[in-house]
Amino acid sequence: MSAVPRVAQAAALGRLPELPGAAYLFVLLAAGFALATPEFASARNLSNIGLQAAALMIVSFGMTLVILTEGIDLSLGAVLGLCGVVMSLLLVGQGAPLWAAVAAAMAVGIAAGLVNGALVAYAAMPPFIVTLGTYGMAQSLAMVLTSGHSITGLPAAVRWFNEGDWLGLPVPIWTVLLVFALTYLLLYHTRFGRYVFAIGGNRRALELSGVPVRAYLVAVYAYAGFLAALASFIMTARMNAGHPTIAIGLEFDAIAAVVLGGTSFEKGRGGIWGTVVGALTVALLRNGLNLIGLGTEWQVAVVGLVIVSAVAVDALRSRA
Amino acid sequence: MIAAVQRLPAEVLFVVFTRAAVVAALVILLAIASPHFLTSDNLVVILRQAALQFLLAAGLTLVILTGGIDLSVGAVLGLAACVGAALIAKGLVVAGVAAALLVGLACGLVNGALVAYIGIPAFIATYGMLWVAHGLGYVFMKGEVIHGFAPGFRGLGAGFLGGIPVPVLVAGALLLVLHVLLHLTRFGRALYAMGGNPDAARLVGLPVKKYLLAVYGLSGALAAFAGLVVIARVNAADSGTGEELLLTAIAAVCLGGTSLFGGVGGIVGTAVGALILALVVNGMNMLGIATFWQAFAMGAIVILAVLADVSFKRRFL
Numbered sequence: 001m002s003a004v005p006r007v008a009q010a011a012a013l014g015r016l017p018e019l020p021g022a023a024y025l026f027v028l029l030a031a032g033f034a035l036a037t038p039e040f041a042s043a044r045n046l047s048n049i050g051l052q053a054a055a056l057m058i059v060s061f062g063m064t065l066v067i068l069t070e071g072i073d074l075s076l077g078a079v080l081g082l083c084g085v086v087m088s089l090l091l092v093g094q095g096a097p098l099w100a101a102v103a104a105a106m107a108v109g110i111a112a113g114l115v116n117g118a119l120v121a122y123a124a125m126p127p128f129i130v131t132l133g134t135y136g137m138a139q140s141l142a143m144v145l146t147s148g149h150s151i152t153g154l155p156a157a158v159r160w161f162n163e164g165d166w167l168g169l170p171v172p173i174w175t176v177l178l179v180f181a182l183t184y185l186l187l188y189h190t191r192f193g194r195y196v197f198a199i200g201g202n203r204r205a206l207e208l209s210g211v212p213v214r215a216y217l218v219a220v221y222a223y224a225g226f227l228a229a230l231a232s233f234i235m236t237a238r239m240n241a242g243h244p245t246i247a248i249g250l251e252f253d254a255i256a257a258v259v260l261g262g263t264s265f266e267k268g269r270g271g272i273w274g275t276v277v278g279a280l281t282v283a284l285l286r287n288g289l290n291l292i293g294l295g296t297e298w299q300v301a302v303v304g305l306v307i308v309s310a311v312a313v314d315a316l317r318s319r320a
Numbered sequence: 321m322i323a324a325v326q327r328l329p330a331e332v333l334f335v336v337f338t339r340a341a342v343v344a345a346l347v348i349l350l351a352i353a354s355p356h357f358l359t360s361d362n363l364v365v366i367l368r369q370a371a372l373q374f375l376l377a378a379g380l381t382l383v384i385l386t387g388g389i390d391l392s393v394g395a396v397l398g399l400a401a402c403v404g405a406a407l408i409a410k411g412l413v414v415a416g417v418a419a420a421l422l423v424g425l426a427c428g429l430v431n432g433a434l435v436a437y438i439g440i441p442a443f444i445a446t447y448g449m450l451w452v453a454h455g456l457g458y459v460f461m462k463g464e465v466i467h468g469f470a471p472g473f474r475g476l477g478a479g480f481l482g483g484i485p486v487p488v489l490v491a492g493a494l495l496l497v498l499h500v501l502l503h504l505t506r507f508g509r510a511l512y513a514m515g516g517n518p519d520a521a522r523l524v525g526l527p528v529k530k531y532l533l534a535v536y537g538l539s540g541a542l543a544a545f546a547g548l549v550v551i552a553r554v555n556a557a558d559s560g561t562g563e564e565l566l567l568t569a570i571a572a573v574c575l576g577g578t579s580l581f582g583g584v585g586g587i588v589g590t591a592v593g594a595l596i597l598a599l600v601v602n603g604m605n606m607l608g609i610a611t612f613w614q615a616f617a618m619g620a621i622v623i624l625a626v627l628a629d630v631s632f633k634r635r636f637l
Contacts, residue, residue: 072443124634125626126580128389128443129570136567136619143612252451255444265441297559301455308434308448315439 022260022274022310026281033288040291051162051238053283054172055231057276059250060257061183062224064275067258068268069199069220071120071127076228077250078138079112081243083232085142088151088242091158098157106229112138113225117218135251142244151242162237172234179227183272186223196220200268249300256303257282259310264318282306331584334632335577339592342575346599354606362602364485368553370598371491374591375549376565377572378494379428379542381590382502382535384573387515387582388435388442390536392427392449393543393569398562399457400424401547405466405557413473420544427453428540429533436532446536450566457559467556477553487549491591494542498587511535515582567618572597574625597621 033040059076066073087105090096096104112134119130164171187193195216198206207213235246261278263270282303289299350357376393383390404420407413427449434445479486502508510531513521522528543562551557575593578585600617 074447119623119627123627123630125623125630126443128391128447129574129580129622129626132391132567132570133619133623136615136622140612140614140616140619144610144616147610148612249451252447255447259444265444297455297458299455301452301459304448304451304455308440308445308452311440311444311448312434312438 022262022277022281025260025306026277026284029281029284029288033284033291036288037291040288045287045291049280049283049287051170051172052287053279054176055234055238055247056250056253056257056283057176057279058179058227058231058234059224059247060254060261060275060279061179061272062227063251063254064258064261064263064270064272065183065187065196065220066127066224067255067263067265068196068270069217070203070265070268071217071220072255072265073116073131073221073224074128074251075112075116075131075135075138076224076254077247077252078135078142079109079225080228080232080235080247080250081245082112082138082142082145083109083229084236084246085145085151085242085244087232088154088236089145091155092151092153092242098155102233105232106226109225109227109229109232110222111225112228113222114218116225117221120221121214121217139244139248146242146244148244150239152240154236154240154242158233158237159240160237161233175230175234179230180272180276187272192216192219197268200266252300252307253282253286253303254279256307256310259307259314262314264314265311266318330636331629331633332577334636335589335629338628339575339577339589339596342596343592343599346596346603350599350603350606353603357602357606362606366595366598366602367488368485369601370591370595371485371487372546372550372553373568373572373597374491374594375487375494375546376543376562377569377576377590377594378498378546378587379539380569381573381576381578381585381587382498382511383442383539384578384580385502385511385515385582385585386532386535387518388532388536389446389580390428390431390539390543391443391446391566392431392453393539394562394564394566395450395453395457396424396427396540396562397543397547397550397565398559399427399453399460400544401551401557401561402457402461402466402559404544404548405469405551406460408469408473408551409466411470413470416473417548420548421541424540424542424544424547425537426540428537428543431540432533432536435536436529454559454563457561461557461559463559465556465558469552469555474552474555477549477551478555487553490549495587495591502587507531507534512583515579515584517583564615567615567622568597571618571621571625574622574629577629579629580626 039045059080063073063076083105086108087101090101090104116131116134119125120127161171166174187196195206195211199213199216203213236242239246257278258275260281261270261274263274285302286299289302356362376397380390380393400420400423403423404416407416407419431446431449434440435442476486481489502511510521510526513526514528514531547562550561572593573590575596576585576589578589601614604614604617
């Protein structure tokens with residue numbers, strides 16, 4: 001209980017938390033990969049990592065909020081895929097204008113989040129089971145809509161989401177910065193943010209003091225769905241195609257990023273600064289493993305170990 | 321603890337009634353929709369499908385009774401099946417079966433240790449294991465397919481005994497064993513107590529940690545066993561084996577009325593859940609609905625089943 005005021009205080013000030021485990025891992029990995037392969041530290045590869053981390057980081061910010069409320073969203077990768085598919089189908093099949101396709105994809109992401117949030121908050125179902133169910137449904141819809149194929153022939157304008165730049169910075173980086181700023185403001189400078197921390201810290205107390213906890217929970221899941229839609233624009237632009245399984249497993253990397261960043265599954269501890277480091281670490285880990293010749297299958301196993309170890313360390317530390 | 325062990329009759333009645341109604345409705349609708357549905361050939365297909373789904377969901381049921389979850393069952397099934405298949409294809413059937421069961425048991429014990437001794441939430445420990453097992457399965461197989469097993473082994477999945485498919489007999493035997501385990505042994509009753517009231521279970525001196533380790537280990541081993549039956553049935557194994565089965569397994573348990581919050585439910589319910597799922601899949605195939613829709617159906621079934629039980633409990637109990 002004594003931790004709650006401290007967390008709330010840190011939350012209110014929005015100051016940098018103590019360095020999460022990810023920071024050390026990040027430095028170690030960077031040094032290790034740089035020694036192992038000269039290609040790693042090249043400017044080209046480093047900017048590659050930044051671009052690869054962009055979509056992951058955007059999804060991870062949403063996941064951070066969800067996990068702070070002691071929830072989880074396993075559907076985000078599938079929802080992201082569905083958003084990309086809807087946008088692509090509207091652009092290619094219907095010849096819709098870009099703004100309309102983008103708006104429709106955002107609506108899909110938010111709608112998925114609202115469903116998740118409503119089932120978690122109002123039906124009091126466990127978050128992992130709700131989002132596992134919607135994961136299956138979103139994935140299935142994306143496959144049905146595309147018959148399992150890629151949708152190619154997107155208008156050139158879509159590529160701007162990945163390749164465009166403004167004032168010398170690529171659009172994905174701008175998107176990350178904007179999403180970070182928005183999430184930061186929401187989390188540390190609004191009542192919404194204070195309640196997000198408090199829902200994880202002591203939901204009962206919040207309910208007893210008359211806070212509409214359930215409405216806030218729905219908003220958290222909807223925000224995560226909205227961010228998945230934003231990330232889908234970048235990933236679809238990078239693939240230059242709408243693909244139903246484009247982001248399968250991205251929720252897994254996002255969970256890794258969040259827990260590596262020091263956000264805990266219990267008691268509303270953590271924040272988005274840690275998630276920035278966590279997402280960079282995951283992107284770096286995957287990129288480095290790739291360069292030293294370990295394919296996706298190894299990366300998946302390693303990231304799984306990283307998640308479990310990070311949570312185990314957290315659990316052991318909080319028990320000590 | 322007594323209160324936790326005794327199940328609430330109204331809740332049980334609700335589950336039994338709704339599930340019986342679902343089975344009846346499905347059977348009537350499908351019989352009307354297709355003349356092929358009520359043929360003995362098709363009933364064998366349905367029963368075999370239900371048996372496979374039950375085998376995977378059986379271990380998961382025990383885990384969920386303790387208030388936990390095992391998200392790794394599908395991936396562990398795949399990894400164990402691949403390791404077993406590599407040996408079985410070389411003619412080493414006994415070694416292959418043993419290796420598969422050991423791999424499953426080992427994965428399950430790691431899950432159990434993480435949950436019981438380190439205190440990681442079950443969904444996150446087993447979610448990590450899902451990806452570790454999945455990745456190792458791919459690494460092990462390098463994208464290849466192993467096929468062509470000895471007829472003796474294939475009998476486990478594809479054979480018949482007295483006109484009944486072997487998987488159905490195996491599932492029936494397992495159902496009996498687990499039902500006895502749950503209701504007539506100290507271990508089984510303890511699982512209900514641990515799920516119903518963890519604090520009370522610890523305070524009355526039940527070896528909670530040891531039992532948790534055992535139950536996750538059992539879940540892993542049973543997943544591996546299900547994997548063996550699956551590859552014996554299709555006569556092939558690849559790293560994607562079992563990938564789709566997690567949602568199905570959870571759907572079977574939830575449909576069976578076992579509460580995700582622990583302490584309520586049983587293995588007979590899971591058998592009924594598996595049967596309903598087999599009817600749904602069979603019906604979708606018969607009506608010519610694209611297989612892409614199956615994941616949608618599974619997701620919706622999980623959510624609706626849990627939603628129905630949770631809202632019933634909140635409104636009437």
